[in-house]
Amino acid sequence: MNKSYDINEFKNPLFTVDSALFTVIGNSLKVLMVKRANEPFLGRWGLPGGFVDVDIDDSTDLTALRKLKEKTSVAPQYLEQLRTFSGINRDPRGFSVTLVYFALVAEQDVSSHIDTVEDAQWVDIKQIADLPVAFDHKHIIEQAKERLQQKALYSMVPVYCLPEYFTVSQLKSVIEAIIGKTIQRKSLIRRIEAAEMFEVLDEKVKSGGRLAQLYKVKPGVDIVNFERNLSV
Amino acid sequence: MNKSYDINEFKNPLFTVDSALFTVIGNSLKVLMVKRANEPFLGRWGLPGGFVDVDIDDSTDLTALRKLKEKTSVAPQYLEQLRTFSGINRDPRGFSVTLVYFALVAEQDVSSHIDTVEDAQWVDIKQIADLPVAFDHKHIIEQAKERLQQKALYSMVPVYCLPEYFTVSQLKSVIEAIIGKTIQRKSLIRRIEAAEMFEVLDEKVKSGGRLAQLYKVKPGVDIVNFERNLSV
DNA sequence: TACGGTTAATGTCTTTGTGACACTTTAAGG
DNA sequence: CCTTAAAGTGTCACAAAGACATTAACCGTA
Incomplete structure (x- = not known):
């Protein structure tokens, strides 16, 4: 050189x-x-x-x-x-x-x-x-x-504040803690399905009421961005 | 020190x-x-x-x-x-x-x-x-x-590729050059109105057909971001 | 001055995805 | 078996973009 x-x-x-x-x-x-x-x-x-x-x-x-x-x-x-x-x-x-x-x-x-x-x-x-x-x-x-x-x-990044296995309610409350507002549970579920980045596990977990479905991030998938924001 | x-x-x-x-x-x-x-x-x-x-x-x-x-x-x-x-x-x-x-x-x-x-x-x-x-x-x-x-x-940044005064068609073709696809003229006009960041000038400019409305960026305004993307 | 070509602008119906919220399901505990 | 609670579903309303037809305004030419 x-x-x-x-x-x-x-x-x-x-x-x-x-x-x-x-x-x-x-x-x-x-x-x-x-x-x-x-x-x-x-x-x-x-x-x-x-x-x-x-x-x-x-x-x-x-x-x-x-x-x-x-x-x-x-x-x-x-x-x-x-x-x-x-x-x-x-x-x-x-x-x-x-x-x-x-x-x-x-x-x-x-x-x-x-x-x-x-x-x-x-x-x-x-x-x-x-x-x-x-x-x-x-x-x-x-x-x-x-x-x-x-x-x-507009993305699923909040899942990275959660353990490997998590429920919809856990993800919802993490998102709400981050943005400081409540969101619609239904909207979140729609996004979870649309993202196609989560595995639905056989296991469920008790929560004080009906058992909650467990999810995990599919190995190797990238974080999903949506074309639309949740409401502010 | x-x-x-x-x-x-x-x-x-x-x-x-x-x-x-x-x-x-x-x-x-x-x-x-x-x-x-x-x-x-x-x-x-x-x-x-x-x-x-x-x-x-x-x-x-x-x-x-x-x-x-x-x-x-x-x-x-x-x-x-x-x-x-x-x-x-x-x-x-x-x-x-x-x-x-x-x-x-x-x-x-x-x-x-x-x-x-x-x-x-x-x-x-x-x-x-x-x-x-x-x-x-x-x-x-x-x-x-x-x-x-x-x-x-999701934003109006492409206006910064245009001169001070510009028409809808100019903005449309700049956006299309950037993203490499065509967009709906109507959608762009809706956004221009919703953004409230442009002045409608009295002047119009000839274009081979009907005169085109001139716009300019209002002084001091920030770039506007939308909560939704245009389609890909 | 009438007509066709051309580009600008508007009207409007469809499509998509979220918000709101009622309703159903399933578990635990008495 | 009934109550309570949280999970999950169904559905309509609403907002904004897509698609595309229609109208408007200007130009050149005959």
Whole structure:
């Protein structure tokens, strides 16, 4: 390789990868926050993330996954890019760029591990305002929440907040926790059928009334997008 | 500022900002390509872009705008982030990250300037396959095209490929060039009315038949998104 | 000035998918 | 066996797009 292209020829901005990892606990949407162990903003809460390790990470996706695994011990069920945030004032060390991912997990997959670490916690989306948050992460979380809410209206992504086997009622309440409104059970069932991305299991599960049908995501299928939003 | 946070403590990946600038000429969707004047991939065609200049650019948005102005002499009418692409193999210089924007302009705003420069040209989206393209920019353009097509189905972004004053027929043919299918004129008119983002001008313009109504975007309005896609 | 060609705009019936909500089914517990 | 509760179904209303016929307005030409 021609040595005249020095990788440090240009003053590179500070580049980090952060993730907004969401789940639904009870009827509330939660986001994973981590207590910062370093300056800047030491002691405040921020999104899990950090620098790319070019010797380990094949891509920024793997950086995000690696950092999330450090905190949760598992890979999230859903991961996609949100967007990047940049500016000269968002980090005291200078011009910085952060690539933010947004991710979903089922609570039960990670809660046991998170309970054992002191520096990570699920924060209710409504309580972010009161928390001492690092950088512009409050703003980032707001953007990520809006994207998630939008996606919940036209896609099946909320299933990734559920365990492998789930019922219509579970999916309904997860969607409702995300968008903050109730939806029609009938409409959801119609979508489940139209999506053709779920297996109907033989098993049923008790629920206080009639037994509920269990579903699971068909292996290998992609998330389905609909051509129409649920009503707002 | 505490000097213990050395900005070069971590091996930063190579970070660039590129843009996929689209327009519609005739009935074809075109993307702006630039002949590379430097290694790597000298002489091949790539997306306009480059490194952030932390002394000039307040954010990566401004990096994208600055680089586009160098090639077109004007700011695009529409600019938004597509996503980032990263990896260890996409640039021979090492691990690289590129933040890609996708942008729209009216052809007449820039064509005169582009004709005068040798190293930039509008390339028909269908002819990208035959062009010697740098990096993974073929793949990036494909992704940008898909996003643009999707947006054309549920939003009014295609107006940004049109001059200030335009007719329904012009908007219709721009949308059709983008998505590669015909749409119902009636449906488009219904959306124009529902969006409430256009002014109906007194002026009309001749078109070979009945005079066509002129519209313009109301100043200060945001792009309107619909809750339903046009049919595919 | 009348007529045909051409493009713009409207009218309207059909189609599709969601909202609303009543109704039926099936389980648990007394 | 009756009550309660949640699961699941049936059905009509409604909203917005598709399809396509009809009307409107302009131009050139005879």
